[in-house]
Amino acid sequence: ELSSLYDDMESAGQSPTTQVLHHGIVPACAEVAAALDVAEGSGVHRVERLRLTHGQPVAALCNYLPEGLLNVDTARLESTGLYRVMRAAGIHLHSARQSVGARSATPEEAERLREPTGAALLTMRRTAYDDTGRAVEYGTHIYRASRYAFEFQLLVRP
Template structure:
């Protein structure tokens, strides 16, 4: 890394541009640890305020992230969700990412009162419970918890290795036509921290989801937990 001390461009800005280029090119990958300030001062022979200002600039741009007790890392790539019925799996593929799904749990007969009521079924109805961990380019992005009505008792874990839930349901004659979602945020649980590679200081974006087909049949009640540093929701709002 070379800086021109005679250039009118501030030294911190020269550093920030070179680091940003390394991140954009993939030389520095999401999740990579970033060299600490003292080591950079010694290696680059620049002042600590200059180093810190360059790092702060990349933190401001969302390219680096600081975590207390962990240090500075290259930020995960942010996935944007449009205000539409497209699936996350399809959006990742459309953005040139490589989605992968790990099925953590699958039970064909698991009652859940909250899910049954949301699906319009009687409490105690045995539901299909599906818990998946979705990755984007090898990085964990979201923990997906889904309850399906018993009509889908024949789905199996292998169905979801390289496909979305709704492509599987579509093959069974049920196309998603509408959905309602409730967005929230909270601190990650211990299990979420473990699965999503988070720290105690990290929060998750929560999405409660209910979808229906064109006939009004409820297809999925979901409670999903997204990494807060890797996922955004884009919505267009208009005056009524």
């Protein structure tokens, strides 16, 4: 199921909170431009957030959206999940391409997530598409391995 961390935490009874660290237009680097199918250097909306539960950081989220896709203020981003905001704006999320990995925390990441430098982090990169096949979001997220795990249900196709 294509869901956000906010939705996942809320459905697990975790009462998520969010701190917006950055919210604005930046030039698309090559990686972001390729993921969103826009020209390198063109404007994209970057949203950086820290997601917490019970006052403890769980993940640092960095999402990019095509410029002009969504008009949202910081207060809204702090009160709910990005995918909920997108759905409320009439954007119909249809599919995503995602990769999950792991690495060690840099000093800056460790400080932000309240972990020791070098602590294990789970990583996730995702490009989400709307029902027309247009890339509407590219995210790079890091999760505290001490506080979060990915769970997948796999089905056998006939």
